[in-house]
Amino acid sequence: xxxxxxxxxxxxxxxxxxxxxxxxxxxxxxxxxxxxxxxxxxxxxxxxxxxxxxxxxxxxxxxxxxxxxxxxxxxxxxxxxxxxxxxxxxxxxxxxxxxxxxxxxxxxxxxxxxxxxxxxxxxxxxxxxxxxxxxxxxxxxxxxxxxxxxxxxxxxxxxxxxxxxxxxxxxxxxxxxxxxxxxxxxxxxxxxxxxxxxxxxxxxxxxx
Amino acid sequence: xxxxxxxxxxxxxxxxxxxxxxxxxxxxxxxxxxxxxxxxxxxxxxxxxxxxxxxxxxxxxxxxxxxxxxxxxxxxxxxxxxxxxxxxxxxxxxxxxxxxxxxxxxxxxxxxxxxxxxxxxxxxxxxxxxxxxxxxxxxxxxxxxxxxxxxxxxxxxxxxxxxxxxxxxxxxxxxxxxxxxxxxxxxxxxxxxxxxxxxxxxxxxxxxxxxxxxxxxxxxxxxxxxxxxxxxxxxxxxxxxxxxxxxxxxxxxxxxxxxxxxxxxxxxxxxxxxxxxxxxxxxxxxxxxxxxxxxxxxxxxxxxxxxxxxxxxxxxxxxxxxxxxxxxxxxxxxxxxxxxxxxxxxxxxxxxxxxxxxxxxxxxxxxxxxxxxxxxxxxxxxxxxxxxxxxxxxxxxxxxxxxxxxxxxxxxxxxxxxxxxxxxxxxxxxxxxxxxxxxxxxxxxxxxxxxxxxxxxxxxxxxxxxxxxxxxxxxxxxxxxxxxxxxxxxxxxxxxxxxxxxxxxxxxxxxxxxxxxxxxxxxxxxxxxxxxxxxxxxxxxxxxxxxxxxxxxxxxx
Ligand code: SF4
Numbered sequence: 056x057x058x059x060x061x062x063x064x065x066x067x068x069x070x071x072x073x074x075x076x077x078x079x080x081x082x083x084x085x086x087x088x089x090x091x092x093x094x095x096x097x098x099x100x101x102x103x104x105x106x107x108x109x110x111x112x113x114x115x116x117x118x119x120x121x122x123x124x125x126x127x128x129x130x131x132x133x134x135x136x137x138x139x140x141x142x143x144x145x146x147x148x149x150x151x152x153x154x155x156x157x158x159x160x161x162x163x164x165x166x167x168x169x170x171x172x173x174x175x176x177x178x179x180x181x182x183x184x185x186x187x188x189x190x191x192x193x194x195x196x197x198x199x200x201x202x203x204x205x206x207x208x209x210x211x212x213x214x215x216x217x218x219x220x221x222x223x224x225x226x227x228x229x230x231x232x233x234x235x236x237x238x239x240x241x242x243x244x245x246x247x248x249x250x251x252x253x254x255x256x257x258x259x260x261x262x263x
Numbered sequence: 264x265x266x267x268x269x270x271x272x273x274x275x276x277x278x279x280x281x282x283x284x285x286x287x288x289x290x291x292x293x294x295x296x297x298x299x300x301x302x303x304x305x306x307x308x309x310x311x312x313x314x315x316x317x318x319x320x321x322x323x324x325x326x327x328x329x330x331x332x333x334x335x336x337x338x339x340x341x342x343x344x345x346x347x348x349x350x351x352x353x354x355x356x357x358x359x360x361x362x363x364x365x366x367x368x369x370x371x372x373x374x375x376x377x378x379x380x381x382x383x384x385x386x387x388x389x390x391x392x393x394x395x396x397x398x399x400x401x402x403x404x405x406x407x408x409x410x411x412x413x414x415x416x417x418x419x420x421x422x423x424x425x426x427x428x429x430x431x432x433x434x435x436x437x438x439x440x441x442x443x444x445x446x447x448x449x450x451x452x453x454x455x456x457x458x459x460x461x462x463x464x465x466x467x468x469x470x471x472x473x474x475x476x477x478x479x480x481x482x483x484x485x486x487x488x489x490x491x492x493x494x495x496x497x498x499x500x501x502x503x504x505x506x507x508x509x510x511x512x513x514x515x516x517x518x519x520x521x522x523x524x525x526x527x528x529x530x531x532x533x534x535x536x537x538x539x540x541x542x543x544x545x546x547x548x549x550x551x552x553x554x555x556x557x558x559x560x561x562x563x564x565x566x567x568x569x570x571x572x573x574x575x576x577x578x579x580x581x582x583x584x585x586x587x588x589x590x591x592x593x594x595x596x597x598x599x600x601x602x603x604x605x606x607x608x609x610x611x612x613x614x615x616x617x618x619x620x621x622x623x624x625x626x627x628x629x630x631x632x633x634x635x636x637x638x639x640x641x642x643x644x645x646x647x648x649x650x651x652x653x654x655x656x657x658x659x660x661x662x663x664x665x666x667x668x669x670x671x672x673x674x675x676x677x678x679x680x681x682x683x684x685x686x687x688x689x690x691x692x693x694x695x696x697x698x699x700x701x702x703x704x705x706x707x708x709x710x711x712x713x714x715x716x717x718x719x720x721x722x723x724x725x726x727x728x729x730x731x732x733x734x735x736x737x738x739x740x741x742x743x744x745x746x747x748x749x750x751x752x753x754x755x756x757x758x759x760x761x762x763x764x765x766x767x768x769x770x771x772x773x774x775x776x777x778x779x780x781x782x783x784x785x786x787x788x789x790x791x792x793x794x795x796x797x798x799x800x801x802x803x804x805x806x807x808x809x810x811x812x813x814x815x816x817x818x819x820x
Contacts, residue, residue, distance in 0.1 A: 085292040092360050094313040098685040099737075108507050154502075176301050176384070178424025182501045185421055190536060206285060206294075206302055210420035236281050238273045241414045242490070243542040244421070251270055252415055252490070252544065 057118075057198075058219040058230050060212060066234055068227045071220055074116045077201050079223035109173030112148050113201040114220065122148035122169055129161060140164045148200075151179040155186045162193055167218070172201040181214045188215035188245040205233040215245035264325050264633060265410045265555045267375040274418070275372045278379055282306050283365035290362060305385055305423065306368070307355075307378030312685045314358045317367060318381040323391040323409040323433070324352030324636040328623035331634050333374040335619035341367050346619070348604060348612040350676055350725055351430070352390050352636045353381055357683050379417055384425045384512075386416035386497070391433040392440040393637035396556055397592050397599050397645045403452040403460055405433035407552035408489060411544065415490050422497045426504035427512035429497070430469075437754070442638060444468045444477045444756035445728060447514045448496060450489070460486040460549065466496060466526065467518030470722035474758045475515040480527030487544045488534075494542060495533035499526070559631040564596045564650040574653045581656055583707070584667035589652060598649050600630070602642040602659060603666040603674060607699050610692045611677040612640030621662050629655050638725075639676055641669065672702040672712045672779065676725055680718030680735060681742065687718035689735025689742035694771050698733075701772035702779060709779050712792045713751070728752045730793045731775060732759045744771050748778070748804055749796050762805040774808050781807035 056076070057069040115122055120143055128147055131139065139145055144166035149155060151173060158165075168187060170180045180199065187193040198218030199211050205226065208219050212234055221230055241251045267275070282302075289299040303309075307318035319334070326334075334354055338346045341363050342356040349355055359367065371377055381388055389409045396404045412431055416422075422429070432443040435452040443449035444465060451463040462484040468477030484492055500514045518526045575582040589598040602622060605611050614622070622642055626634045629651045630644035637643055647655055659665040668674045675698060678684065680691030695716055702709065715729030719736075726732030732747030743765040750759030766774060781804060782792050796804060 080295070083292045083295040086289065086296070088290065088362065091310060092315060092362075094315070095310045095685055096312055097687075099688075102509075102686075104510050105508055106506055175298070176424050177506060178384075178422065178426075178501055179506075181421040181424070182498050185498070204298060206298070207423075210418075210423055213420035237277045237418065239270045240420075241274070241417055242419055243540075252411065252542070252548070 056221055056225075056227055058208070058221055058227065058234075059196075060217040060234070066231050068231075069118075072116060072118060075114055075118065075200075076220040077113050077203070077222045109151065109171065109177075112150060112169075112171050113173060114169065114171075115148075117146045117167060117169065117198075119143045119146060119166075122146045124148045124150075125153045125157065128165075129157060136164060149183055151177050151183075153183070155183045156190065158187075158193075159191060162191060162195075165193070165195055167196040167198055168193065169198045169200040169220070170216070172199055172203055172207075175202040175204050175207055181210065184211070184215040185245045205230045208233055209236050213240065213244040213246045213248065264327060265322075265552070271375070271414075272372070275375075275377050275379075278306075278377060278418070279365065279368045279372050282368060286361065286365055301383055301424070304383035305380055306364075307353075307381035308361070308364055309382065310361075310685070311357065311683050312681075312687075313683065315361045315364070316355055316357050316683070317359050317364055317378060318349070318353050318355040319371060319376060319378045320381045320388040321353050321376075321636050322413045323389055323395070323406055324393050324638075325406070326634045326636065327374075328626045328632045328634065330374045330376055331619050331623040331626070333370060333376065335616040335623070337367055337370060338616040338619065340370075344617075345613055345615045347610070347679060348614065348636050348640045348642070350612075350638045350640060350678070350723060351388060352393070352638055353388055354636070355679075357679070382428075383423075384427050385423050385429065386419060386425075387428055387430045389413050389416070389431050389433070390441055390446075390638065392436055393635045393639075393643050394440060394590060394599055394645065395435065396558065397594075397597070398436050398438075398440075399591050399593055400437035401435055401593070402437070403435040403454055404553070404556055405435035405450070405452045406556045407549055408450070408452060408460075408462075408486060409433045410552055410555070411489065411548065412493070415493070415542075421494075422501060425497070425501055426506045427509065427514075429500070429514065431493075439752060439754070439756070440637075442725065442728060442752040442756070445470050445474070445725070445752065446477060448493065449477045452486075455483070462486060462489060464492065464496075467515040467523065468756075469513055469515045470725060470727045471513070472510055472720050473513070473515060473519075474722070474727040475519070476756050476758065478518065478523035480523055480530060486549055487546065488538055490544060491537040491540060491542045492530070492534055495530045495537055498533055499529045503529070558594075559633075559646055561594045561597060561646070562648065564648050571649050571652060580665075580667065581653065584656055584665055585652060587667045587671065588669045589647075592646070596649055598647055598652060600644045600647045600652070600655060601637070601669045602644065602664050603668050604641050604664075605668060605674050605699070606663060606666045607673065607696070607703060610679075610682075611675050611695050614642070618662060618664060621658075622664070625655060625658055639669075639674065641674070668706060670711045670713070672706040672709055672714060673699040674713075675699065676713070676715040676729070678717050678724035680716070680724075684718060684723075686721060687735060688720075688737040689718050689744060689768070691716040691718040691724060691733075691735060694733060694735075694744065694768060697768070697772040698775055701776050705776075705779065705783070708783060710791055712779070714775070715750075726750075727758045728756065729759060730796065731778060733771060734761075736765050738765060741767070743767055746771075746774060746778075746808070748801050749793070751793050760801055762801055763809040777808045777811060778804055
């Protein structure tokens with residue numbers, strides 16, 4: 056499902072076709088709290104120094120058809136781009152290693168950019184969204200796709216994401232709550248939200 | 264010190280609720296092990312060898328007596344009656360239960376404390392000089408800037424999943440007591456001719472597998488641009504730092520790969536877009552923040568010098584303690600007192616709940632109700648009237664906390680090592696104990712000597728920057744130790760070098776004794792151990808330590 060933020064409105068949930076979001080992983084076993092609380096002993100042998108890097112995007116379509124990857128889009132001539140546009144809204148796909156700045160001057164007609172989170176703990180997507188919003192001024196939808204979990208969407212929204220193709224096992228109601236989990240924020244972000252370290256000393260910042 | 268306002272409180276309270284919810288979902292099986300792990304780490308929760316561990320943030324090492332009492336209470340209520348002060352000016356509780364952690368966090372939030380970002384691949388707790396605000400060699404008190412950095416980095420949305428952890432340190436004095444040059448990002452704070460606060464920015468320092476000294480990429484940065492410039496550094500790192508190998512993911516590897524100059528240019532190219540933008544700090548913000556760190560109402564005690572002098576003559580133990588544990592203060596009638604958490608027979612950096620309560624009370628009596636934690640794992644009462652030193656010393660003596668060993672051989676920095684840490688190759692606490700035993704009798708003669716012990720290459724015990732460093736290594740499933748020599752961080756930073764082959768545990772203390780004996784024989788004109796190492800060269804010390812008459816068994820390595 057797609058969690059969608061529209062400015063000035065409550066976030067809402069939309070259906071997504073299969074293939075436009077990552078499906079649910081197998082269910083988790085309940086942790087054995089006796090074991091957790093007894094510690095893990097020597098864990099050195101479990102540490103995997105090599106983190107597998109993604110090769111292919113985990114979603115390839117959106118509700119308006121296939122996603123176009125960055126290289127392919129940049130190779131299109133202006134004519135080809137216009138032709139694509141007649142087929143419907145254009146959605147691009149950015150991998151964590153893609154440099155969004157290459158889209159400078161090439162955003163005309165792009166309705167949606169899907170930013171791939173191959174793994175939720177790969178933080179490059181946050182910077183990609185920030186750049187799309189603040190440096191390139193992209194005003195279409197910036198959608199998080201892939202390993203999109205409710206515990207990260209608050210931060211994602213702050214970086215300018217307004218669409219979240221939640222992983223198949225995520226709960227939509229919880230997701231809406233998660234978007235509101237902090238009543239205030241300290242730092243400037245691409246979402247344009249009022250922040251604490253802002254210009255001028257706000258009267259309510261005086262120590263309580 | 265900084266006091267939370269309603270907004271700060273609301274953010275920390277929300278984080279407590281969020282983490283309670285996350286823990287609950289993990290316990291109920293909604294969150295997998297892999298998904299919960301980064302969430303708990305970003306809140307300071309490790310699952311260690313024998314138990315979960317909670318690391319609580321002590322921003323730039325500053326505590327109120329009320330906060331210290333809360334830490335004592337937490338130690339008593341949820342742990343085994345003690346806590347461990349770390350080399351990053353934090354405290355950790357070694358024996359907590361996972362399901363009780365939300366409760367602990369709620370207790371902490373009541374006294375303006377949290378565990379946010381004390382672990383995980385994010386911007387960690389900010390550290391600085393433990394004598395900030397009181398040191399005579401200070402140019403600028405870095406704490407207001409450190410607090411601004413704390414706020415900005417707290418729950419920063421863009422940089423919560425960096426390639427690896429990111430540590431920021433501030434130094435505002437001639438002597439770098441924050442070891443800032445072994446941090447991912449270091450700020451040297453000074454005032455320009457016009458009196459404006461400016462920063463020299465260094466990146467890429469660190470210890471661990473690839474020890475590096477941070478390199479300057481910018482000087483003369485105006486404090487207003489501190490956050491925008493940091494944002495530019497972090498965005499560069501977040502985008503281009505390696506993620507394919509956790510051992511090569513720290514910013515130092517990126518700086519190495521690009522060269523500091525190129526890295527600096529990348530940052531500058533990013534900074535151009537941010538400078539003057541919405542994240543620029545407002546002009547009045549530093550004043551507002553500085554007011555929180557204003558000096559306490561010092562009193563002049565004109566006659567105290569004389570009393571102190573006669574007390575020092577009257578009791579040599581008091582004299583030794585003043586000499587080692589009381590540092591000079593900006594105000595001539597005050598001193599900064601270090602309470603050594605390294606008495607023999609106790610793990611370095613540990614304090615019992617009773618000790619914490621007692622120290623909180625002494626802080627109320629003698630030091631305006633504030634305590635600092637140093638990265639040497641000691642506690643500091645930074646504003647003690649010299650007239651009160653005698654009374655304070657006696658009170659500390661009754662608590663068994665008057666050890667006069669600050670900066671000496673038994674003031675060892677030591678990570679928790681194999682007794683607690685799941686990553687350890689070797690134990691470090693028993694090694695510290697053996698070295699203390701061996702060198703205690705000579706330590707006054709030896710003088711200033713920084714011994715630092717880590718149980719593995721992660722270097723939580725800062726072994727790279729010890730005058731003598733000890734590193735636990737694994738050799739065919741046995742615990743062995745490598746000796747390093749020549750590291751320091753005081754007026755200059757240098758990294759120690761490994762000398763000799765790894766040795767078994769029982770050889771560590773005798774080897775250190777041979778090193779210090781060699782120094783005692785060779786020193787000239789009152790030079791310190793580290794000066795002698797630099798003058799005589801490491802190989803001379805190596806020979807003294809390793810090429811001596813060993814019986815055959817010890818020589819088999
Ligand atoms: S240095 Fe190694 S053994 Fe020591 S606390 Fe750090 S990770 Fe654990």
